[in-house]
Amino acid sequence: MDVKLINPFVDAIATVMPQLGFQSINRGKLAVKEQYVSSQGVTVLIGMTNQVRGNIAYNMSEETARSIASVMMMGMPVEKMDEMAQSAISELVNMVTANAAINFEKQGMNVDISPPSLALGADFKVKVSSTKYLALELLVDSNAIELNIGLGQ
Amino acid sequence: MNKIRVLVVDDSPFSQKIMAGTLDQTSFEVCGFAENGWDAVAKYKFLGPDVVTMDMNLPDMDGISCSREIISIDPAAKIVMVSAMRDENLLARGYSAGVQAFLQKPVKSSELLDTLRKICECSQQSQDWLNQYLTHFVSALKLNMLQMARVESRVTTAVDDQPKFTAHGIAVIIGITGKQSGRMILTISTGTARKFTQMILGSETVDEEDVLNSIAEFANIIGGHSVSAINNQFRGAELRLTPPGIMSGNTIDLINPRLNSFNVHIETEIGTMTMNIGFAGGNSLGC
Numbered sequence: 527m528d529v530k531l532i533n534p535f536v537d538a539i540a541t542v543m544p545q546l547g548f549q550s551i552n553r554g555k556l557a558v559k560e561q562y563v564s565s566q567g568v569t570v571l572i573g574m575t576n577q578v579r580g581n582i583a584y585n586m587s588e589e590t591a592r593s594i595a596s597v598m599m600m601g602m603p604v605e606k607m608d609e610m611a612q613s614a615i616s617e618l619v620n621m622v623t624a625n626a627a628i629n630f631e632k633q634g635m636n637v638d639i640s641p642p643s644l645a646l647g648a649d650f651k652v653k654v655s656s657t658k659y660l661a662l663e664l665l666v667d668s669n670a671i672e673l674n675i676g677l678g679q
Numbered sequence: 680m681n682k683i684r685v686l687v688v689d690d691s692p693f694s695q696k697i698m699a700g701t702l703d704q705t706s707f708e709v710c711g712f713a714e715n716g717w718d719a720v721a722k723y724k725f726l727g728p729d730v731v732t733m734d735m736n737l738p739d740m741d742g743i744s745c746s747r748e749i750i751s752i753d754p755a756a757k758i759v760m761v762s763a764m765r766d767e768n769l770l771a772r773g774y775s776a777g778v779q780a781f782l783q784k785p786v787k788s789s790e791l792l793d794t795l796r797k798i799c800e801c802s803q804q805s806q807d808w809l810n811q812y813l814t815h816f817v818s819a820l821k822l823n824m825l826q827m828a829r830v831e832s833r834v835t836t837a838v839d840d841q842p843k844f845t846a847h848g849i850a851v852i853i854g855i856t857g858k859q860s861g862r863m864i865l866t867i868s869t870g871t872a873r874k875f876t877q878m879i880l881g882s883e884t885v886d887e888e889d890v891l892n893s894i895a896e897f898a899n900i901i902g903g904h905s906v907s908a909i910n911n912q913f914r915g916a917e918l919r920l921t922p923p924g925i926m927s928g929n930t931i932d933l934i935n936p937r938l939n940s941f942n943v944h945i946e947t948e949i950g951t952m953t954m955n956i957g958f959a960g961g962n963s964l965g966c
Contacts (some may be wrong), residue, residue, distance in 0.1 A: 556711055613747075627771065652925065
């Protein structure tokens with residue numbers, strides 16, 4: 527997979543997260559992986575089609591998901607991964623991916639995105655691509671979100 | 680003829696007045712005003728308007744969150760965003776929430792009336808669509824089950840009204856984009872998937888990779904046949920599939936992102952599988 531397909535996501539995170547109230551966004555590890563992503567607790571799968579095709583799995587622990595949802599809800603405490611928190615995380619993934627889609631378009635590549643599918647539990651694994659994918663770790667106010675990007679042109 | 684009832688959501692008395700003035704003496708009537716997001720949700724429930732005009736900046740939430748709340752009560756709600764702001768990010772978020780149209784303030788009265796008319800005319804076509812799309816998925820499923828695995832199947836369908844969809848074993852997820860966005864999930868137990876793969880490949884020895892790939896391809900073919908048939912029937916639907924994402928594990932709880940979904944249960948001599956298929960109620964088809 528081409529590394530240039532990563533930048534639209536990095537830029538999208540840098541644009542969207544501060545708007546939602548997050549202070550610091552840092553890039554963590556980037557690794558080329560094969561086969562499966564093991565869910566850390568909350569995994570959101572979203573598909574892309576048109577000139578860039580594939581899937582992205584946003585993967586994080588439930589604790590991270592709750593603390594992110596809390597920031598998105600103006601600091602309201604989030605004790606469990608309830609409907610409101612699920613909706614917040616789905617919306618976050620939707621916003622970041624929609625923003626990445628706009629960044630692809632700026633590079634002359636039209637993309638369409640599917641509705642996100644949020645899956646709960648750590649007892650499953652996800653295959654985003656039939657070949658290799660890129661795992662990009664982002665630290666958002668020291669919470670780790672892993673973007674597993676399996677895209678091709 | 681009955682007038683088309685409009686709920687105006689805007690906290691500015693000035694904008695409310697402009698809106699009421701524009702709709703006066705037309706085939707529309709203002710059935711209520713709401714000054715904030717929660718007021719809008721309450722009035723939507725109480726008044727049941729035909730269409731909503733929504734300001735972006737409300738005192739308690741933004742117009743997109745408010746639209747999302749309304750669509751969660753009524754997935755077929757028709758909402759036009761009327762806002763001073765209109766950028767790509769906003770459009771993308773709005774359309775994915777189920778908003779049908781965006782207008783930028785100040786809105787010309789002809790533009791507002793044309794948009795409202797268009798959206799309301801489209802609702803009939805949307806209804807036809809909701810009644811029809813499922814039949815295409817069911818027939819593609821039965822046909823391919825017979826052609827690929829050479830087994831007869833018995834299919835039952837039911838509205839999916841649960842907040843989550845639980846899969847055990849394998850779940851193939853395929854996104855659908857176009858004038859209607861949606862999602863298809865095909866789930867099957869690992870044991871049945873293995874038998875199914877053996878039938879498709881005509882071989883006793885299949886590994887885990889063969890099984891996952893077969894089920895993903897099976898789902899992809901069903902999805903491809905279904906959306907092709909839909910695109911032929913509804914001109915301008917332009918539905919496309921995203922490549923399959925595959926989940927596997929003992930228990931996978933998939934949350935329904937507010938789609939109008941159906942569960943299609945398939946029984947065959949080699950075991951059962953379930954297909955969940957849903958579309959957002961928002962964007963009217965081909966309109």
